Each structure stands twice: as C-alpha cells, then as structure tokens.
Amino acid sequence: MKSTQAAQRPSIVEIARHAGVSPSTVSRVFNDPDRVQEATRETVLRVCSEFGYRPNASARTLRTQRSQVLGVVLPTLENPVFSECLQGIASTTAPRGYAIMPVTTQYVVEAEGNAIEDLQAFGVDGLILVVSDAASSEALRRLKNRSIPYVLVYNRHDSHPCVSVAGDAAMHDVVFGLLERGHKRIAMVCGRLHASDRAQQRYAGFVEAMAHADLTPYPLIEVPFIETAIQEIAAVLQRNDHPTALVCSNDLIAIRAMRAARQSRLRVPEDVSITGFDGVKLGEDLTPQLSTVAQPNAEMGMSAARWLINSIAQQRVPNAADSISLPYRIRWAESCSQAPPVQ
C-alpha cells in the first residue's frame, strides 16, 4: 500500500474565493440557481468543474437535517426476491438524488431492531423494510412512535404503511387452479413458518382454499434448513400416496422441490405438479418453467421508494391507511399439469 495524498476536496469557501463571490452565492448556485444572475452562475459553475467541486454531503446534512439517504432493511440478498426488490428501490432512488443503505438481517428478529437503530444513527431520512413478522415486531412498534417515515414491503399489517401483495388470495387461486386440473392430493411446503408472516399468510390461503373444496391437505411440510430441504421433500414424495401437487411458499423452495421430485424418480409435471411463489425472474428460464405467483418485485420496491420520498418531501410520514396492494399474476407454466389418473 502506498500512503494517501492530501488532494482534499475543495470547500465552498475556496470556490467562492476563486470565483470572486461569497460562499452564499455558490450555495445558491446549487440550491436555488434562479436566484443568482446568469453570468455569476456560469462563473461559479466553471470554477466548480475546474476544481471538481461537489458540496460536502455531511455538512449539508448537518445544516439541513436531511441526508438524502434511505435505509433499507431486508432479510437477505441471497433470495432473488429481495435483490430484485432492492434493485427496484435503487433504480427509483438514484435519479431522485437519494442514496440507499441496505442492511440484511438474515431472518433474525433482533437484527431488525439493531438495523433500524444503526440506520437512524447514520441519519437516514426514511426506512424501507421487510421484517419477519410485522404483527409481533417490537422494533416496528418503536419505530411507529418515532417521527421517521418508513414503509414496509411484502409485509402487510393494518397499522403500518405497507406495499404488498395479497398472499392469501393468491394462494387460494393457486389451489383452485390445481383443483381445476384435477388435483386432490395437495401438500404445501414452506420454510420456518414462524419466521415469516408472508409464509403464514400464504399458508392460511392454502388451508382456507382446501377447506373450501372439502379437501384434507397433507400435513404441512416445513423445511427449516435449505441444506436438508431436498431430502425432506423427497421423503414425502417417495410415499405411495404421495401428493400429486406440491404448493411451495416461495420459488427457492419450489426449485428444490423440483429437484426432490427428480431424485424420487417422479416427473414434473406428469407425476407431480409444483408451484412456487414470488415470481423470481429465473423461474421463467427453468425447465420445466416454474408455475408461480408472480409478484412485481421490482415494482414493489419502486412503489415503496416513491411513496417514501414523496412523504419526506411533504414532511409527512406514510399513513397505514394508504397502504398499497399490488396485483399478482399467476403464471401457469410447465411445472404444472393435469393430475395423473388415480392408480
């Protein structure tokens, strides 16, 4: 390593001096350009680009009390649902002059509270978050009592501003689509149910739909660890009376379910149909193409970011009553077909 040179970024006073104006004028050039004479403005701008001047963000933040940074709290970037969503957030914040600060919680509830604290200490102007369970979140309860604007994504809860998709209704539709295709032996597969209110909600939709159709679902297949997920699912599929359809609480699990089926010498979809949930982009390129509840992941992020930024601009906090429910689309694809004839 070589040691760093000085090469300090110039301050507003140096620019002012070189341009023969006062610091206030330079400041105005950036914040209220119309209020400075064109000639003056051009001189200042020239000097700025000459010195590569960019206003110092912390000084401005300190003065204005606005950082132009949004904090983002999400479980993990390893699930494409969340990286797609973060990409959506990034693409709407950047052109509006906001930066983002993501923090991942790895589905650990206490990490959520810490993330919020840390982000607030960093002075973010607002927060976009995906929590494990909005209803029981202590961190969220505290957040609600602060004045900092925030929006939840994916979670849905009456007392918080949310951008979400009706997971229960979607799952209901999935089950009915399967019923139409002649399936009766349907099982649901999910991760740790208590770790995600989305999964719970989807499960509720599943149970409700099955009851509605007077069908007894297989016992829920809970696969807490991805390492063993495939084996656990395969174990169920290898039983004689195995389900003819596996409804998964997310796409990642569905992909593993497909693998479990192949390992169990079952063809997808001829022997077993499989559905996912989330609509990650990759699902469309798989063979068989994954049937899933396609959520507009990027749009959810964009929508949350827009809402938050607008709220901040109006000095308000997003109101729970204005929560947004985005439409889902069920993508029936190659991983689903008619139920096989009864043996």
Added chain:
Amino acid sequence: MKSTQAAQRPSIVEIARHAGVSPSTVSRVFNDPDRVQEATRETVLRVCSEFGYRPNASARTLRTQRSQVLGVVLPTLENPVFSECLQGIASTTAPRGYAIMPVTTQYVVEAEGNAIEDLQAFGVDGLILVVSDAASSEALRRLKNRSIPYVLVYNRHDSHPCVSVAGDAAMHDVVFGLLERGHKRIAMVCGRLHASDRAQQRYAGFVEAMAHADLTPYPLIEVPFIETAIQEIAAVLQRNDHPTALVCSNDLIAIRAMRAARQSRLRVPEDVSITGFDGVKLGEDLTPQLSTVAQPNAEMGMSAARWLINSIAQQRVPNAADSISLPYRIRWAESCSQAPPVQ
C-alpha cells in the same frame, strides 16, 4: 398521511447537561471510554439510553472527515453473482461499523463514472467496484489519481487493486475437462463481449485451450439480449452439426442454454453438455445440476471489504501489487457427461 411530530433526536449538549458533565465527556464516553471515570461513564450512559441518544453521524463525519460508509458500484443486483457478493460485503462491513451504499450501473459505462462521483459527494470513505472494463475505464483512471481508497472485485488489472479469480485459467480447465470427456465440437456462448472484461478473459481462456488442443471452436455465440438468448442458442443447437458442448460465460446464460437445448429436443447432458461460470448458489439446486466454475462470490466481497477497511484504518490506499486472486473450483455436475458417440 399524518404530519410528522417534532421528537428531535437529542444532541450531545443536552445529554451533557442532563448528566451534569461537559459535551467532551459525553463524546469521550463513546470514542475513548477508558479515559473517563467509571462512575461518570455510567451516569452518561444511563442518560443516553434514557433519551435514546445516538451521536449524529453527519456531525461526526464533518468533524472527523470519516463517514464510516463504503460505496459499492456494481452492474446489477439481478444477477445473483453480484447480489451474493454484495451480501458478502454487507456481512463484513456491518460488524465493523461500516455502512454500505450500493449503486447499480446496468452495465452502462458512463453510469460508472457518475456513480463514483455521486458516492464521493456522499462522502464515502472508500469504494468497492465492479466495472465493465477495467482497462479502458476513464472513471477508474480518474479514481486512481484521487486519494480515495478503492478495490475492484471480479475485474483484474495490473494497475488496480483487485480481488478476482483467474477466469482464463478456469475456462481453460473447463475446456480440458470437456476434452477429457470426449467433446470436440465445443461452442462458447456469451453476452455482449465488449461490455465485460470478465467475459473477454473467459473467452480468451476458451480460445487458448481450444488452440492448445488443435481444435477449431464454433464461432462465438454472442447473445446481446436476454429476451432472445434462448432462441439464438436454440438456432445453433438445431443445426445438424451442432456442438456437443456449450461453454457459457456465466451461469445465467448457461441456464438459458439448458432451456434452449430442451426446446431443441436435445437432452442435457446426453446430447449436449453445458457449463456455466460464476457458481451462483441456485445452480446446485437445478436439475440437471449446473456444471460451473464456482467462484467464492460472497468471499470475494468479504475479502474486498476487509482489505478496504484495513487500508482505511491505516490511512493508506490499497496497492495494486497486493491484489488478491481467489481460488476457483470447477464443479462438474449433471449438466455435463461424455460426448455422445459420433453419428
């Protein structure tokens, strides 16, 4: 929306007043706790937690000239390679008290320069970046002349500090593995070659290995747009003398190549073997499991973050000569097999 309450965060002077000490003492409690008497420290800490005090980051940054924020510039979060890497970065920065600010460039070269400028204006202490082409990057050339520490990930170039993997050697090994399996008709598939020095490097390794084996490769299959990728690959596979092996410049393309093969009624791997590059986690759960050059994506991010943070701590900039080449591992999996017998 309801309007925000005041509920201002307390400042250090209020805490000082309530604790009956001076602001400096409060400051010391946070920055040099040993230099303040235990009793005093405890009082201060009590008052702090009582008021929910956290030092204001912009004030501290302004004063110390260190923001504890790292900028991250990468092409997109939609490719799991980069989101896995970012997750790696996030997991090493967070416990060390650094926040990250990611910006995506969508593979647009000019966006890289802008991202760097913006991030510097936000006052980041250092930069981790993945650029399109390190050799030709004007933005990188400028960056090198500044005193801000930075590390490149995935890119490799002699005059920049890089954390990377030997893409050419890896590709060389892949080709040789294919040769050992009896393949002779081997084609490479890549995205826009000029948009990525990684792809170029991998292609170079491919060409070199083929030449070394006295084999004429198929013409490079360049698939500029993902929308048409599958059809373009299928077109090649439908020729009578189609390749028996498709070597892809990344995993996302390989997944599409698998789909193209199925659409062309070719079995993978019986009729055509397919390899990817990157080692995205999902590849292991596909059926057939994707053969690929597994890069330690998260570790690459971690390694870059550690290097950068250490450099910052020592008031130095990472030196190109200390660049790190991480080992790759070729994962031979179900998507590859012996070449089919000649017809």
Added chain:
DNA sequence: CTGAAAGCGCTAACAC
C-alpha cells in the same frame, strides 16, 4: 441579486 454572520452536532487540542 449578493454578502455577512450564525449555527447545525460533534471532536480534538489545549487548558486546568
């Protein structure tokens, strides 16, 4: 249309 001056909240000499 422009300048002077105060102060955002914090840290780091420097005193005591």
Added chain:
DNA sequence: GTGTTAGCGCTTTCAG
C-alpha cells in the same frame, strides 16, 4: 479526569 474552545462545510436568515 474533565472542561473550554474552535472549527469541520454548509445553508439560511437578515441586511443591503
């Protein structure tokens, strides 16, 4: 071991 003071770079009244 603790307090006093100055100042980081900027914006924003308030004068002119």
